Amino acid sequence: MLLRYLSQIGKYFLMWKEIFSKQTKWSVMRVLIFKEIDDLILGSLGIVAFISFFVGGVVSIQTALNLNNPLIPRTIIGYATRESVILEFAPTFISIIMAGKMGSFITSSIGSMRVTEQIDALEVMGVNSLNYLVFPKLIAVLLYPFIIGISMFLGSFGGYIAAVYGGFTTSSDFIDGLQINFVPFHVTYAFIKAFVFAILLATIPSFHGYYMKGGALEVGKASTVAFVWTSVTIILMNYILTQLLLT
Amino acid sequence: MITIENIEKSFGGTKILKGVSAVFETGKTNLIIGQSGSGKTVLLKSLLGIHTPEVGTISFDGRVYSDLSSEEKRELRTEIGMLFQGSALFDSMTVAENVAFPLKMFTKDNNNKIQKRVDFVLKRVALVDAHNKLPSEISGGMQKRVAIARAIVNNPKYLFCDEPNSGLDPNTATLIDNLIKEITEEYNITTVINTHDMNSVMEIGEKIIFLKNGLKEWEGTKEEIFRTDNEGIVDFVYSSNLFKKVREAYLKG
Known part of the structure:
Protein backbone atom coordinates (compact mmCIF):
# COMPACT_ATOMS: atom_id res chain seq x y z
CA MET A 1 0.00 0.00 0.00
CA LEU A 2 2.71 2.45 1.08
CA LEU A 3 4.86 1.41 -1.85
CA ARG A 4 1.96 2.07 -4.21
CA TYR A 5 1.54 5.59 -2.83
CA LEU A 6 5.28 6.24 -3.07
CA SER A 7 5.31 4.96 -6.62
CA GLN A 8 2.40 7.25 -7.51
CA ILE A 9 4.17 10.25 -5.95
CA GLY A 10 7.31 9.38 -7.91
CA LYS A 11 5.28 9.09 -11.10
CA TYR A 12 3.70 12.50 -10.39
CA PHE A 13 7.12 14.16 -10.20
CA LEU A 14 8.33 12.34 -13.31
CA MET A 15 5.25 13.74 -15.05
CA TRP A 16 6.57 17.25 -14.29
CA LYS A 17 9.77 16.49 -16.19
CA GLU A 18 7.76 15.30 -19.19
CA ILE A 19 5.50 18.39 -19.13
CA PHE A 20 8.46 20.64 -19.80
CA SER A 21 10.26 18.46 -22.35
CA LYS A 22 9.68 18.72 -26.13
CA GLN A 23 7.56 21.85 -26.24
CA THR A 24 4.59 22.09 -28.57
CA LYS A 25 4.87 24.67 -31.36
CA TRP A 26 4.16 28.13 -29.93
CA SER A 27 1.48 29.00 -32.49
CA VAL A 28 -0.51 25.95 -31.36
CA MET A 29 0.30 26.37 -27.67
CA ARG A 30 -0.86 30.00 -27.65
CA VAL A 31 -4.34 28.97 -28.75
CA LEU A 32 -4.44 26.18 -26.16
CA ILE A 33 -3.44 28.58 -23.38
CA PHE A 34 -6.23 31.02 -24.25
CA LYS A 35 -8.71 28.13 -24.36
CA GLU A 36 -7.61 26.95 -20.92
CA ILE A 37 -7.83 30.49 -19.51
CA ASP A 38 -11.38 30.59 -20.81
CA ASP A 39 -12.30 27.15 -19.43
CA LEU A 40 -10.47 27.21 -16.12
CA ILE A 41 -10.28 30.86 -15.08
CA LEU A 42 -13.10 32.79 -16.75
CA GLY A 43 -15.40 29.78 -16.48
CA SER A 44 -14.91 29.74 -12.71
CA LEU A 45 -15.58 33.42 -12.10
CA GLY A 46 -19.36 33.08 -11.76
CA ILE A 47 -19.36 30.36 -9.11
CA VAL A 48 -16.49 32.01 -7.20
CA ALA A 49 -18.29 35.37 -7.19
CA PHE A 50 -21.55 33.80 -6.03
CA ILE A 51 -19.99 31.74 -3.23
CA SER A 52 -17.66 34.52 -2.06
CA PHE A 53 -20.42 37.12 -1.82
CA PHE A 54 -22.76 34.94 0.22
CA VAL A 55 -20.14 33.29 2.44
CA GLY A 56 -18.73 36.76 3.19
CA GLY A 57 -22.25 37.75 4.17
CA VAL A 58 -22.68 34.70 6.42
CA VAL A 59 -19.32 35.29 8.15
CA SER A 60 -20.35 38.86 8.82
CA ILE A 61 -23.81 37.94 10.20
CA GLN A 62 -22.43 35.14 12.40
CA THR A 63 -19.79 37.47 13.83
CA ALA A 64 -22.44 40.09 14.53
CA LEU A 65 -24.76 37.56 16.20
CA ASN A 66 -21.97 36.41 18.51
CA LEU A 67 -21.14 39.91 19.71
CA ASN A 68 -23.13 39.96 22.94
CA ASN A 69 -20.71 42.03 24.95
CA PRO A 70 -21.45 45.78 24.56
CA LEU A 71 -17.79 46.54 25.31
CA ILE A 72 -16.68 44.93 22.08
CA PRO A 73 -16.86 47.53 19.30
CA ARG A 74 -19.05 46.81 16.26
CA THR A 75 -16.03 47.45 14.05
CA ILE A 76 -15.00 43.90 14.91
CA ILE A 77 -17.57 42.66 12.36
CA GLY A 78 -15.67 44.22 9.47
CA TYR A 79 -12.35 43.18 10.97
CA ALA A 80 -13.37 39.53 11.46
CA THR A 81 -14.90 39.35 8.00
CA ARG A 82 -11.73 40.74 6.40
CA GLU A 83 -9.41 38.42 8.30
CA SER A 84 -11.54 35.31 7.65
CA VAL A 85 -11.97 36.09 3.98
CA ILE A 86 -8.39 37.10 3.21
CA LEU A 87 -6.56 34.55 5.33
CA GLU A 88 -8.58 31.42 4.80
CA PHE A 89 -11.84 31.62 2.95
CA ALA A 90 -10.64 33.11 -0.35
CA PRO A 91 -7.35 31.23 -0.84
CA THR A 92 -8.09 27.90 0.85
CA PHE A 93 -11.81 27.20 0.73
CA ILE A 94 -12.29 28.57 -2.76
CA SER A 95 -9.41 26.29 -3.79
CA ILE A 96 -11.16 23.27 -2.26
CA ILE A 97 -14.29 24.22 -4.18
CA MET A 98 -12.18 24.64 -7.31
CA ALA A 99 -10.68 21.17 -6.72
CA GLY A 100 -14.22 19.95 -7.32
CA LYS A 101 -15.14 22.27 -10.15
CA MET A 102 -11.90 22.79 -12.04
CA GLY A 103 -10.28 19.52 -10.93
CA SER A 104 -13.07 17.22 -12.01
CA PHE A 105 -13.27 19.08 -15.34
CA ILE A 106 -9.55 18.52 -15.93
CA THR A 107 -9.57 14.85 -14.88
CA SER A 108 -12.67 13.96 -16.85
CA SER A 109 -11.58 15.79 -20.01
CA ILE A 110 -8.09 14.22 -20.01
CA GLY A 111 -9.49 10.86 -18.85
CA SER A 112 -12.03 10.82 -21.69
CA MET A 113 -9.19 11.50 -24.11
CA ARG A 114 -7.33 8.53 -22.66
CA VAL A 115 -10.37 6.24 -22.97
CA THR A 116 -11.10 7.26 -26.55
CA GLU A 117 -7.43 6.82 -27.58
CA GLN A 118 -7.00 10.52 -28.32
CA ILE A 119 -3.88 10.61 -26.14
CA ASP A 120 -2.50 7.59 -28.03
CA ALA A 121 -3.26 9.45 -31.25
CA LEU A 122 -1.20 12.44 -30.05
CA GLU A 123 1.71 10.19 -29.04
CA VAL A 124 1.65 8.25 -32.31
CA MET A 125 1.80 11.53 -34.20
CA GLY A 126 4.94 12.44 -32.28
CA VAL A 127 3.32 15.05 -30.02
CA ASN A 128 4.44 15.20 -26.39
CA SER A 129 0.95 14.66 -25.02
CA LEU A 130 1.77 15.74 -21.47
CA ASN A 131 3.19 19.02 -22.69
CA TYR A 132 0.26 19.49 -25.08
CA LEU A 133 -2.39 18.76 -22.43
CA VAL A 134 -0.95 19.94 -19.12
CA PHE A 135 1.42 22.82 -19.92
CA PRO A 136 -1.35 25.18 -21.13
CA LYS A 137 -3.29 24.45 -17.94
CA LEU A 138 -0.23 25.31 -15.86
CA ILE A 139 0.14 28.63 -17.65
CA ALA A 140 -3.59 29.37 -17.41
CA VAL A 141 -3.70 28.81 -13.65
CA LEU A 142 -1.05 31.47 -13.17
CA LEU A 143 -4.09 33.75 -13.36
CA TYR A 144 -5.73 31.88 -10.48
CA PRO A 145 -4.59 34.44 -7.84
CA PHE A 146 -6.67 36.92 -9.86
CA ILE A 147 -9.77 34.83 -9.01
CA ILE A 148 -8.73 34.79 -5.38
CA GLY A 149 -8.36 38.59 -5.44
CA ILE A 150 -11.92 38.88 -6.74
CA SER A 151 -13.08 36.45 -4.08
CA MET A 152 -11.43 38.58 -1.37
CA PHE A 153 -13.15 41.69 -2.63
CA LEU A 154 -16.57 40.08 -3.07
CA GLY A 155 -16.37 38.27 0.26
CA SER A 156 -15.73 41.54 2.05
CA PHE A 157 -18.40 43.28 -0.02
CA GLY A 158 -20.92 40.53 0.79
CA GLY A 159 -20.03 40.97 4.44
CA TYR A 160 -20.60 44.70 4.16
CA ILE A 161 -24.02 44.32 2.51
CA ALA A 162 -25.17 41.70 5.02
CA ALA A 163 -23.92 43.64 8.04
CA VAL A 164 -25.10 47.09 7.00
CA TYR A 165 -28.39 46.22 5.31
CA GLY A 166 -29.11 43.54 7.91
CA GLY A 167 -28.94 46.24 10.55
CA PHE A 168 -26.02 44.72 12.48
CA THR A 169 -23.67 47.68 12.17
CA THR A 170 -23.24 50.98 10.36
CA SER A 171 -21.44 51.46 7.10
CA SER A 172 -18.69 53.53 8.70
CA ASP A 173 -18.14 50.99 11.52
CA PHE A 174 -17.83 48.16 9.03
CA ILE A 175 -15.41 50.09 6.82
CA ASP A 176 -13.39 51.13 9.88
CA GLY A 177 -13.29 47.46 10.87
CA LEU A 178 -12.01 46.52 7.45
CA GLN A 179 -9.11 48.97 7.91
CA ILE A 180 -8.17 48.23 11.54
CA ASN A 181 -4.82 46.51 12.09
CA PHE A 182 -4.48 45.74 8.41
CA VAL A 183 -1.34 43.73 7.72
CA PRO A 184 -0.47 43.96 4.00
CA PHE A 185 1.61 40.77 4.27
CA HIS A 186 -1.60 38.81 4.90
CA VAL A 187 -2.64 39.59 1.34
CA THR A 188 0.79 38.50 0.08
CA TYR A 189 0.47 35.32 2.16
CA ALA A 190 -2.96 34.66 0.62
CA PHE A 191 -1.62 35.15 -2.91
CA ILE A 192 1.38 32.89 -2.26
CA LYS A 193 -1.05 30.20 -1.09
CA ALA A 194 -3.28 30.81 -4.10
CA PHE A 195 -0.30 30.38 -6.42
CA VAL A 196 0.78 27.08 -4.81
CA PHE A 197 -2.80 25.78 -4.76
CA ALA A 198 -3.21 26.74 -8.42
CA ILE A 199 -0.26 24.55 -9.38
CA LEU A 200 -1.78 21.66 -7.42
CA LEU A 201 -5.20 22.29 -8.98
CA ALA A 202 -3.76 22.00 -12.47
CA THR A 203 -1.38 19.09 -12.01
CA ILE A 204 -2.98 16.58 -9.61
CA PRO A 205 -6.23 16.23 -11.60
CA SER A 206 -4.19 16.10 -14.82
CA PHE A 207 -2.10 13.29 -13.35
CA HIS A 208 -5.19 11.26 -12.41
CA GLY A 209 -6.80 11.82 -15.80
CA TYR A 210 -3.67 11.10 -17.82
CA TYR A 211 -2.67 7.86 -16.10
CA MET A 212 -6.17 6.42 -15.66
CA LYS A 213 -6.97 3.02 -17.11
CA GLY A 214 -10.33 1.58 -18.08
CA GLY A 215 -13.55 3.03 -19.45
CA ALA A 216 -16.21 5.61 -18.70
CA LEU A 217 -16.81 4.33 -15.16
CA GLU A 218 -13.11 4.70 -14.35
CA VAL A 219 -13.18 8.30 -15.62
CA GLY A 220 -15.77 9.04 -12.92
CA LYS A 221 -13.70 7.23 -10.30
CA ALA A 222 -10.55 9.06 -11.37
CA SER A 223 -12.38 12.41 -10.99
CA THR A 224 -13.41 11.50 -7.45
CA VAL A 225 -9.91 10.31 -6.51
CA ALA A 226 -8.42 13.46 -8.04
CA PHE A 227 -10.78 15.65 -5.99
CA VAL A 228 -9.88 13.82 -2.77
CA TRP A 229 -6.13 14.02 -3.36
CA THR A 230 -6.20 17.62 -4.52
CA SER A 231 -8.18 18.62 -1.42
CA VAL A 232 -5.90 16.65 0.92
CA THR A 233 -2.79 18.16 -0.66
CA ILE A 234 -4.25 21.68 -0.49
CA ILE A 235 -5.06 21.27 3.21
CA LEU A 236 -1.58 19.91 3.94
CA MET A 237 0.13 22.67 1.95
CA ASN A 238 -2.09 25.22 3.69
CA TYR A 239 -0.75 24.04 7.04
CA ILE A 240 2.87 23.99 5.86
CA LEU A 241 2.67 27.44 4.24
CA THR A 242 0.96 28.93 7.28
CA GLN A 243 3.73 27.54 9.50
CA LEU A 244 6.39 28.88 7.16
CA LEU A 245 4.93 32.29 6.43
CA LEU A 246 2.99 33.37 9.49
CA THR A 247 4.94 32.03 12.44
CA MET B 1 9.15 -1.33 -45.76
CA ILE B 2 8.88 -2.39 -42.13
CA THR B 3 10.85 -5.39 -40.92
CA ILE B 4 10.29 -7.05 -37.58
CA GLU B 5 12.62 -9.70 -36.30
CA ASN B 6 11.98 -12.10 -33.45
CA ILE B 7 9.71 -9.76 -31.46
CA GLU B 8 8.90 -10.87 -27.92
CA LYS B 9 6.66 -9.01 -25.51
CA SER B 10 5.29 -10.00 -22.10
CA PHE B 11 2.79 -8.50 -19.67
CA GLY B 12 2.90 -9.50 -16.02
CA GLY B 13 4.91 -12.62 -16.72
CA THR B 14 2.66 -13.76 -19.58
CA LYS B 15 4.39 -13.86 -22.93
CA ILE B 16 2.04 -12.35 -25.51
CA LEU B 17 4.40 -12.26 -28.50
CA LYS B 18 6.78 -15.23 -28.67
CA GLY B 19 9.26 -14.31 -31.37
CA VAL B 20 7.39 -12.89 -34.35
CA SER B 21 9.26 -12.02 -37.54
CA ALA B 22 7.70 -10.49 -40.65
CA VAL B 23 8.19 -8.01 -43.47
CA PHE B 24 5.50 -5.43 -44.26
CA GLU B 25 5.93 -4.35 -47.84
CA THR B 26 5.70 -0.85 -49.28
CA GLY B 27 2.73 -0.05 -51.51
CA LYS B 28 0.81 -3.06 -50.23
CA THR B 29 -1.92 -3.61 -47.69
CA ASN B 30 -0.36 -5.87 -45.08
CA LEU B 31 -2.91 -7.51 -42.82
CA ILE B 32 -2.33 -8.94 -39.37
CA ILE B 33 -5.12 -11.36 -38.55
CA GLY B 34 -5.83 -13.68 -35.67
CA GLN B 35 -8.28 -14.48 -32.94
CA SER B 36 -8.81 -12.24 -29.94
CA GLY B 37 -5.84 -12.64 -27.63
CA SER B 38 -3.52 -13.83 -30.39
CA GLY B 39 -1.26 -10.80 -29.89
CA LYS B 40 -2.14 -8.75 -32.98
CA THR B 41 -2.97 -5.55 -31.07
CA VAL B 42 0.23 -5.89 -29.02
CA LEU B 43 2.16 -6.35 -32.25
CA LEU B 44 0.57 -3.26 -33.80
CA LYS B 45 1.21 -1.19 -30.65
CA SER B 46 4.82 -2.42 -30.66
CA LEU B 47 5.16 -1.24 -34.25
CA LEU B 48 3.78 2.14 -33.19
CA GLY B 49 6.21 2.44 -30.30
CA ILE B 50 3.42 2.39 -27.70
CA HIS B 51 4.81 -0.92 -26.37
CA THR B 52 8.52 -1.69 -26.21
CA PRO B 53 9.38 -5.32 -27.02
CA GLU B 54 11.80 -7.05 -24.66
CA VAL B 55 13.47 -8.93 -27.50
CA GLY B 56 13.77 -8.33 -31.23
CA THR B 57 14.07 -5.39 -33.58
CA ILE B 58 11.69 -3.24 -35.61
CA SER B 59 13.14 -1.44 -38.62
CA PHE B 60 11.47 1.29 -40.66
CA ASP B 61 13.24 1.32 -44.02
CA GLY B 62 16.48 0.28 -42.35
CA ARG B 63 16.12 2.53 -39.29
CA VAL B 64 16.10 0.30 -36.22
CA TYR B 65 13.56 1.84 -33.86
CA SER B 66 15.29 0.88 -30.62
CA ASP B 67 18.55 2.46 -31.84
CA LEU B 68 16.96 5.87 -32.48
CA SER B 69 17.25 8.78 -30.05
CA SER B 70 14.05 10.21 -28.52
CA GLU B 71 14.19 13.06 -31.00
CA GLU B 72 14.65 10.69 -33.95
CA LYS B 73 11.77 8.57 -32.68
CA ARG B 74 9.49 11.61 -32.58
CA GLU B 75 10.70 12.54 -36.04
CA LEU B 76 9.89 9.03 -37.28
CA ARG B 77 6.44 9.23 -35.75
CA THR B 78 5.66 12.24 -37.91
CA GLU B 79 6.04 9.84 -40.85
CA ILE B 80 3.34 7.59 -39.39
CA GLY B 81 -0.40 7.85 -39.94
CA MET B 82 -2.68 5.92 -37.66
CA LEU B 83 -6.32 4.98 -37.96
CA PHE B 84 -7.58 3.97 -34.53
CA GLN B 85 -10.39 1.51 -33.94
CA GLY B 86 -12.60 4.21 -32.43
CA SER B 87 -11.27 6.86 -34.85
CA ALA B 88 -9.74 8.84 -31.91
CA LEU B 89 -10.76 12.17 -33.38
CA PHE B 90 -10.26 15.15 -31.09
CA ASP B 91 -13.82 15.80 -30.01
CA SER B 92 -13.27 19.47 -29.18
CA MET B 93 -12.17 20.18 -32.77
CA THR B 94 -14.17 20.34 -35.97
CA VAL B 95 -13.55 17.90 -38.82
CA ALA B 96 -11.33 20.41 -40.64
CA ASN B 111 -3.11 28.78 -43.00
CA ASN B 112 -3.93 29.13 -46.69
CA LYS B 113 -1.75 26.20 -47.69
CA ILE B 114 -3.03 24.10 -44.79
CA GLN B 115 -6.62 24.86 -45.77
CA LYS B 116 -5.96 23.80 -49.36
CA ARG B 117 -4.38 20.53 -48.24
CA VAL B 118 -7.28 19.85 -45.83
CA ASP B 119 -9.80 20.49 -48.61
CA PHE B 120 -7.86 18.15 -50.88
CA VAL B 121 -7.70 15.19 -48.48
CA LEU B 122 -11.29 15.62 -47.33
CA LYS B 123 -12.31 15.53 -50.96
CA ARG B 124 -10.12 12.44 -51.42
CA VAL B 125 -12.06 10.61 -48.70
CA ALA B 126 -15.34 11.90 -50.17
CA LEU B 127 -16.19 14.29 -47.36
CA VAL B 128 -16.83 17.74 -48.75
CA ASP B 129 -19.59 19.17 -46.59
CA ALA B 130 -18.36 18.21 -43.16
CA HIS B 131 -15.59 20.76 -42.56
CA ASN B 132 -17.27 22.60 -39.72
CA LYS B 133 -19.00 19.68 -38.06
CA LEU B 134 -17.84 18.21 -34.77
CA PRO B 135 -17.01 14.48 -34.66
CA SER B 136 -20.10 13.91 -32.50
CA GLU B 137 -22.26 15.32 -35.30
CA ILE B 138 -21.21 12.81 -37.97
CA SER B 139 -21.73 9.05 -38.43
CA GLY B 140 -19.23 6.32 -37.51
CA GLY B 141 -18.33 5.75 -41.16
CA MET B 142 -17.73 9.47 -41.69
CA GLN B 143 -15.60 9.56 -38.55
CA LYS B 144 -13.46 6.76 -39.98
CA ARG B 145 -13.04 8.73 -43.19
CA VAL B 146 -12.04 11.84 -41.25
CA ALA B 147 -9.54 9.70 -39.33
CA ILE B 148 -8.11 8.41 -42.63
CA ALA B 149 -7.89 11.98 -43.91
CA ARG B 150 -6.04 13.01 -40.74
CA ALA B 151 -3.74 10.00 -41.05
CA ILE B 152 -2.71 10.79 -44.64
CA VAL B 153 -2.75 14.59 -44.57
CA ASN B 154 0.96 14.86 -43.77
CA ASN B 155 1.98 12.38 -46.51
CA PRO B 156 2.98 9.54 -44.20
CA LYS B 157 5.31 6.75 -45.26
CA TYR B 158 3.58 4.28 -42.99
CA LEU B 159 -0.12 3.84 -42.30
CA PHE B 160 -1.40 1.70 -39.44
CA CYS B 161 -5.04 0.75 -39.06
CA ASP B 162 -6.51 -0.94 -36.01
CA GLU B 163 -9.76 -2.74 -36.83
CA PRO B 164 -10.80 -0.16 -39.45
CA ASN B 165 -14.18 -1.81 -39.99
CA SER B 166 -15.34 -2.44 -36.48
CA GLY B 167 -18.84 -1.17 -35.85
CA LEU B 168 -19.53 -0.31 -39.50
CA ASP B 169 -22.25 -1.66 -41.78
CA PRO B 170 -21.02 -3.90 -44.66
CA ASN B 171 -21.30 -1.18 -47.30
CA THR B 172 -19.37 1.39 -45.31
CA ALA B 173 -16.83 -1.26 -44.28
CA THR B 174 -16.13 -2.11 -47.94
CA LEU B 175 -15.88 1.59 -48.74
CA ILE B 176 -13.30 2.10 -45.99
CA ASP B 177 -11.35 -1.01 -47.08
CA ASN B 178 -11.21 0.17 -50.67
CA LEU B 179 -10.25 3.67 -49.62
CA ILE B 180 -7.32 2.34 -47.58
CA LYS B 181 -6.18 0.15 -50.49
CA GLU B 182 -6.45 2.98 -53.02
CA ILE B 183 -4.54 5.38 -50.78
CA THR B 184 -1.83 2.76 -50.13
CA GLU B 185 -1.24 2.32 -53.86
CA GLU B 186 -1.67 5.99 -54.74
CA TYR B 187 0.86 7.29 -52.21
CA ASN B 188 3.06 4.15 -52.08
CA ILE B 189 2.60 3.78 -48.35
CA THR B 190 3.50 0.78 -46.19
CA THR B 191 0.10 -0.03 -44.74
CA VAL B 192 -0.38 -2.42 -41.82
CA ILE B 193 -3.94 -3.35 -40.91
CA ASN B 194 -4.96 -5.20 -37.80
CA THR B 195 -8.26 -6.97 -38.41
CA HIS B 196 -10.34 -10.04 -37.83
CA ASP B 197 -12.86 -9.11 -40.47
CA MET B 198 -12.77 -11.80 -43.15
CA ASN B 199 -14.40 -9.51 -45.72
CA SER B 200 -11.38 -7.20 -45.40
CA VAL B 201 -9.05 -10.15 -45.77
CA MET B 202 -10.72 -11.22 -49.00
CA GLU B 203 -11.12 -7.65 -50.25
CA ILE B 204 -7.71 -6.08 -49.63
CA GLY B 205 -5.40 -8.76 -48.20
CA GLU B 206 -2.34 -8.39 -50.40
CA LYS B 207 -0.13 -9.78 -47.70
CA ILE B 208 -1.56 -11.57 -44.69
CA ILE B 209 0.13 -12.58 -41.47
CA PHE B 210 -1.83 -14.92 -39.24
CA LEU B 211 -0.98 -14.89 -35.54
CA LYS B 212 -1.91 -17.65 -33.15
CA ASN B 213 -0.96 -17.71 -29.46
CA GLY B 214 1.71 -15.06 -30.00
CA LEU B 215 3.40 -16.84 -32.89
CA LYS B 216 3.25 -16.29 -36.64
CA GLU B 217 1.34 -19.35 -37.77
CA TRP B 218 0.96 -18.53 -41.44
CA GLU B 219 1.88 -15.90 -44.04
CA GLY B 220 0.58 -15.44 -47.58
CA THR B 221 -1.85 -13.64 -49.88
CA LYS B 222 -5.65 -13.71 -50.03
CA GLU B 223 -5.47 -16.14 -52.99
CA GLU B 224 -3.21 -18.47 -51.01
CA ILE B 225 -5.71 -18.57 -48.16
CA PHE B 226 -8.03 -20.61 -50.39
CA ARG B 227 -5.39 -23.22 -51.09
CA THR B 228 -3.64 -23.50 -47.75
CA ASP B 229 -3.88 -26.64 -45.65
CA ASN B 230 -2.66 -24.90 -42.52
CA GLU B 231 -5.06 -26.06 -39.86
CA GLY B 232 -4.88 -22.87 -37.79
CA ILE B 233 -5.84 -20.50 -40.57
CA VAL B 234 -8.41 -22.88 -42.04
CA ASP B 235 -10.10 -23.07 -38.63
CA PHE B 236 -9.97 -19.31 -38.22
CA VAL B 237 -11.01 -18.17 -41.69
CA TYR B 238 -13.52 -20.89 -42.46
CA SER B 239 -15.33 -20.94 -39.17
CA SER B 240 -18.17 -19.23 -41.05
CA ASN B 241 -20.32 -21.33 -43.41
CA LEU B 242 -20.28 -18.58 -45.99
CA PHE B 243 -16.50 -18.66 -46.29
CA LYS B 244 -16.50 -22.47 -46.29
CA LYS B 245 -18.76 -22.38 -49.35
CA VAL B 246 -16.64 -19.68 -50.99
CA ARG B 247 -13.56 -21.84 -50.50
CA GLU B 248 -15.25 -24.97 -51.87
CA ALA B 249 -16.38 -23.01 -54.90
CA TYR B 250 -12.89 -21.58 -55.40
CA LEU B 251 -11.22 -24.97 -55.16
CA LYS B 252 -13.72 -26.45 -57.62
CA GLY B 253 -12.75 -23.66 -59.97
Missing part, protein backbone atom coordinates in the same frame (compact mmCIF):
# COMPACT_ATOMS: atom_id res chain seq x y z
CA GLU B 97 -9.38 21.22 -37.47
CA ASN B 98 -8.83 17.51 -36.82
CA VAL B 99 -7.45 16.99 -40.30
CA ALA B 100 -5.33 20.15 -40.13
CA PHE B 101 -3.86 19.16 -36.76
CA PRO B 102 -0.73 17.26 -37.97
CA LEU B 103 0.03 20.05 -40.44
CA LYS B 104 -0.26 22.75 -37.79
CA MET B 105 1.93 20.74 -35.44
CA PHE B 106 4.69 19.66 -37.78
CA THR B 107 4.87 21.95 -40.79
CA LYS B 108 5.60 25.61 -41.30
CA ASP B 109 2.82 25.94 -43.85
CA ASN B 110 0.63 29.02 -43.65
